[in-house]
Amino acid sequence: MVESGKISASQAGKLLYLTVIPTAILTSPAMIFKVAKQDLWISPILAWSGLITVFIALRLHRMFPGENIIQAGERIIGKFLGKMVGLIFPLFYLYLNGIVVREYGEFVVGALLVNTPLIVVLGSMVLVCAIVVRGGIEIVGRFAELFLPAFITLFLLIIVPILPDLNISNMLPVMGEGIAPSLAGTFVLQLWFSEFITYSFILPFVTDQKNAAKSIMFALGAVILTLVVSNLATLLLLGGLTGDYAYPFLILARYINLAEFFTHLESLFMAIWVLGAFVKICAFFYVTVLSAAQWMNLSDYKPIVYPLGFLLILVSLWVAPNYQEMTRAISTSVNLSIFTVFVAIPVLLFGLACVKKAVHKNKNRR
Amino acid sequence: MKWAAVLGITTILVIITLREWPKLRPEMKREKAAFAILTILDGTLAFLLVFYPDLPGPTQGLDAMTKPLVKFFGNLMAEWSG
Numbered sequence: 001m002v003e004s005g006k007i008s009a010s011q012a013g014k015l016l017y018l019t020v021i022p023t024a025i026l027t028s029p030a031m032i033f034k035v036a037k038q039d040l041w042i043s044p045i046l047a048w049s050g051l052i053t054v055f056i057a058l059r060l061h062r063m064f065p066g067e068n069i070i071q072a073g074e075r076i077i078g079k080f081l082g083k084m085v086g087l088i089f090p091l092f093y094l095y096l097n098g099i100v101v102r103e104y105g106e107f108v109v110g111a112l113l114v115n116t117p118l119i120v121v122l123g124s125m126v127l128v129c130a131i132v133v134r135g136g137i138e139i140v141g142r143f144a145e146l147f148l149p150a151f152i153t154l155f156l157l158i159i160v161p162i163l164p165d166l167n168i169s170n171m172l173p174v175m176g177e178g179i180a181p182s183l184a185g186t187f188v189l190q191l192w193f194s195e196f197i198t199y200s201f202i203l204p205f206v207t208d209q210k211n212a213a214k215s216i217m218f219a220l221g222a223v224i225l226t227l228v229v230s231n232l233a234t235l236l237l238l239g240g241l242t243g244d245y246a247y248p249f250l251i252l253a254r255y256i257n258l259a260e261f262f263t264h265l266e267s268l269f270m271a272i273w274v275l276g277a278f279v280k281i282c283a284f285f286y287v288t289v290l291s292a293a294q295w296m297n298l299s300d301y302k303p304i305v306y307p308l309g310f311l312l313i314l315v316s317l318w319v320a321p322n323y324q325e326m327t328r329a330i331s332t333s334v335n336l337s338i339f340t341v342f343v344a345i346p347v348l349l350f351g352l353a354c355v356k357k358a359v360h361k362n363k364n365r366r
Numbered sequence: 367m368k369w370a371a372v373l374g375i376t377t378i379l380v381i382i383t384l385r386e387w388p389k390l391r392p393e394m395k396r397e398k399a400a401f402a403i404l405t406i407l408d409g410t411l412a413f414l415l416v417f418y419p420d421l422p423g424p425t426q427g428l429d430a431m432t433k434p435l436v437k438f439f440g441n442l443m444a445e446w447s448g
Binding site for chain 2: 035095098180181183184187293296297298299300302303304306307308310311314315317318319320321325326329332333334336337
């Protein structure tokens with residue numbers, strides 16, 4: 001067993017919430033607005049990929065208790081093919097985490113630390129995350145539990161003061177062109193919702209298994225609610241301008257002006273972003289390290305944390321020459337490859353597992 | 367400037383190795399091999415990126431692989447969003 005730590009079901013749910021939401025709040029309003037227009041707040045409700053991935057993570061763990069999707073895959077499609085598929089996951093998590101780290105760095109440098117070199121911002125974040133990941137799943141889970149109240153408080157501190165300035169007529173007409181635009185928006189959103197497959201890697205370490213399903217459904221519901229609220233607030237305040245900003249939610253924080261006294265609250269949003277991105281990078285990094293160690297049959301994943309952390313920094317610099325190029329890639333090729341790795345492959349594995357089980361049952365009956 | 371980067375990368379990798387290597391017990395052969403391979407990979411990629419910053423990356427690979435599908439979905443999305 002590579003990991004000896006254990007976390008509770010509620011910690012796992014909080015970890016997944018903080019894994020999915022931070023980058024979604026940051027960039028999703030602008031990206032969905034381009035396809036769904038004023039219906040952008042309906043898209044999170046229709047997000048199908050979250051339900052699919054959560055369902056598969058739970059069912060696969062019920063079929064193969066104590067095993068994550070890679071280990072289960074080796075049993076379903078055999079050792080060799082399983083190893084081939086098993087290599088895709090660590091590599092893809094590394095690449096995706098590279099994108100997240102780069103997004104974090106570009107945002108911090110672009111909005112706050114204008115004169116700091118990108119590599120310093122990226123490097124310090126990855127170093128902290130590497131130390132946490134080296135501590136094991138327990139530390140990652142506890143950080144999620146610790147940061148969630150702060151995250152939600154800061155989120156509400158941004159939403160509540162702008163409530164009087166919201167203009168309801170911005171969301172009209174609701175579904176003016178039918179449901180198709182908001183459905184198109186779900187294809188953008190599956191970028192974030194399919195990350196729920198990460199639960200498959202966390203599930204084996206959950207102590208109270210009977211609450212696991214409840215806590216993940218709660219996390220999924222919370223993600224949907226948060227996205228509806230943040231997208232709606234963005235839309236009602238900015239209207240047709242939502243798509244023109246790279247980070248619409250940051251504009252919301254900048255807009256707050258309470259009695260000419262509380263102004264420039266974007267530092268609040270920066271705090272949200274740093275906390276959230278920290279947990280997200282930790283979770284993805286943990287999955288990368290864990291699945292890489294399992295793939296190489298190591299007895300311990302600790303020795304490869306720092307080398308992989310260094311590789312993570314390199315990948316984050318390597319993914320794209322600049323932010324604009326990365327945004328373009330995220331909405332096209334990265335979106336499709338996330339769908340392939342996080343939705344299509346698990347669905348295929350699950351389907352094969354079901355078929356295998358049925359065939360096995362029939363044989364026994366005869 | 368480039369040689370400063372090379373020096374920095376070497377220093378970081380040496381520090382990581384000095385920190386981690388003594389913790390690996392003699393019987394942990396697989397772990398030692400994994401650590402060595404990853405560190406060498408780190409160094410190679412880092413030096414390549416220092417001297418050839420425009421090295422085609424994973425994103426270009428994904429772009430090339432998903433090109434036809436991206437076109438198809440792009441048209442579909444444009445149709446749906448009106």
